[in-house]
Structure formats: C-alpha cells, structure tokens
Amino acid sequence: MTTTEQNIDTILLSILEKVSDPEIPVLSIMDMGVVRSAVIIDNVVKVEITPTYSGCPAMDVIGDDIKKALKEAGYNAEVDLILHPAWTTDWITPRGRKALENYGIAAPLDAEADKDVLLNGKRIVKCPQCKSTNTKLVSQFGSTACKAQFQCDDCQEPFDYFKCLK
C-alpha cells in the first residue's frame, strides 16, 4: 500500500531541479525528495509535495516557487501538499547529501547511528569543515526543525547535523 516511488514527467524535471529549498539554498527540492509527483493533465501541471516536518515554514514558499518556475516555463501549475507516505531523510539523493556537506551541514546518518549520536553521545558525526569525527552534540534541536546542533572538538567549529527522520 505504501509507495515511495516518484512520478515525475521527464520534461518537467529540469525545471523542478532549479527550485531550491529556501532554508538550504544549495539543495534543490528534487535532491531533497519533497516532490512526489509532477504530471501534466490537460495543460496544467499537477504537483504533489510532502513536508519534511509538519511545521516546516518552507513548504508554503516551496509551493509558490514551484508555481513561479513552471509559469516561467509556460505552464500553469497546481500544488498539493500530501502527507502519505511521510517524508524520510532516505529520500535525500546522494547529490543532495554531498551538497549538504559542502554547505557545512552534516548529512543524516542511518536510524541506529542517529540514535547513538543523539541519545548516547557517540562521536561519529563527521565535522563538515575538518572531517574529524571528534564531535559532540550541543543540542538535539537546532536552527530549523530538521537539524541538531553540534560542535567539533578538533577545529572547534559549531555546525548543524541534519537529523535522521524515518
């Protein structure tokens, strides 16, 4: 019953890839995995997006940005917010993970490792600056709903870790 497959019309792909997450501008919404379907029906593009977190204020902006980008490409679009199946950090593409790291945000670990890090203080999150794993959790909650605060004990830089959501 649960399908995690995306249904994206190939001609829309390059347009949607240019829309970025307003809070993490280096990440396209396609790499984020929030677009679940985009199909052209009777000359109107129907897009379905799913929120990362329920209270994510970026979702309204993302919806507007999608409509704008498609409008510029000559399409009228309708954007629907869907909750099922729920978004998971597994949907962030490898390219997206790389973009996060380059931007200074540690990419999510798998669920078990995430638990070890956030609950048991295990030092395995890699510092996006100096690549050391000698890092410690500062707070389970960070600057946005999806991140936790860390600090590197080698280079002393504070950084964000993208929490695993499964």
Place this chain on the structure above:
Amino acid sequence: MKNENLYNYILGIADNSLILGQRMGELCGHGPSLETDIACTNISLDLFGQVRSYFQYASKIAGDGRTEDDIAMLRKEREYKNVLLAEQPNTDFAYTIGRQFLFDVYHLAFLRELQKSTDLTLSAIANKCIKEVSYHERFSSDWVKRLGDGTEESHQKMQNAIDDLWTYTDELFHQTEADKAMVAEGIGVDVTKLKEAYYKNVSELLEEATLKVPDLKYFQKGGKEGVHTEHMGYLLTDLQYMQRAYPNMEW
C-alpha cells in the same frame, strides 16, 4: 454538521497540540539557555505544524467556510477540548519539562494507535507526527533524568513539578462522547487501553531519574469537556490577541 463526532474528535486531538505548542512558544527568548530555548520553540513549531494538518481536515469536514485560522483563533474558552495538563503554566523549567514529558509519553502511544485508524487522513497525519514526537519524547525524558538525578535543588524542583502535575494525568485516559463514537467506528483510539502501559513507562523513567512516583488517589479532569483551569483564559488572551484586536487580519 453531518460528521459532528469526527469534527469534535479531531478538535480534541488538535487542541492538545495547539495549547501545548502555545505554552512552549512562550519560552521563545525566555528559555534557561540558548539551546533549551531553541529546543522548546522547535517543539512548539512541530506541534503547530501538526495542528494545521488537523484543523485543515476539520475545516473540510465542517464544510461551512470556517478556516483553520477560525478554528484556532475564534473559539471561546469552553469550546477548546484540550486536556488540563497541556494548559498548565511554565512555573519554572522543571514544570515545562515535567508537563512535556507527561504529555509526550501519552502522545507517542496515542499516535501509534492512531496510525491504525480506518480514517486515512488521520492515519497519515499520525504517521507524520510520530516521527517528530519521538524526538520530543527523547528530549523531555532526557531532561527529567538530568534534573531529577542532578543537584539537590534540581532534584527537588523536578519532584515538585511531577507532584503538582500528576493530578492532571488521569484525564488523558477519559473518553468523551465523540471519542466513544469514533472508537466504535474504528476511527478513534481507545485511550482507556493506553493507561496501564503509560503509568508503567512513566514510573520506570521517574525511578531512573531518582524521583518518587506520586501516590495520588484524586485526579483533576474537565478540559476535554471544555471546563478549564484558571490558566486557560490568560493563555487564550495571548493566543487570540491579534484576531481579537484586528479582526480578519492576515499575516
């Protein structure tokens, strides 16, 4: 309204998140440290996000033009269905944490059951919320342990908060008429069945935190029927200020 029971049932769930979210939001800029301040407001944001999903659904069911904002901002005190626990004030940080912990343990168990609802929208919302609430529960239980098993003073403050808030826990497992009707239809969660595991889980954690489990025979109730504690009026004054002062204003 055709589906009045479902409408009231959704409001019963959503109002807990709305009112607790408002309480956590009060700490914005007032948390005991920057990290806890951010954590509390993050939790608040999650709860408000969840409320939007519930109220958007309720607005669709009402079908009379009332919007999610109308439902959130324009009801009178007696029309809010949240449990008394959610509206208790931030007396000190131990109360904030105690209230959150006592609610989170319930919330998590509740959402696990709501995922099985035959109502697909409610089940999808639960499926989404449960991931966020797991983080809340980790945060609040972690702090109960840290304060309970901390200094003499933090231990005493945590114990005082638990002792005072305990009287509001039993209400979590009371059923309203809407609850009963929804359980019968396979849509709602039978909260009476969550009670035993709740007290077991909460007690285990309190003991780990070197705290005493209160031995109380009398419990407060009423919130689910709209009969609130004196704190609720003050909370709503804050929550509804903009809509009352500038009716129909938009963000």
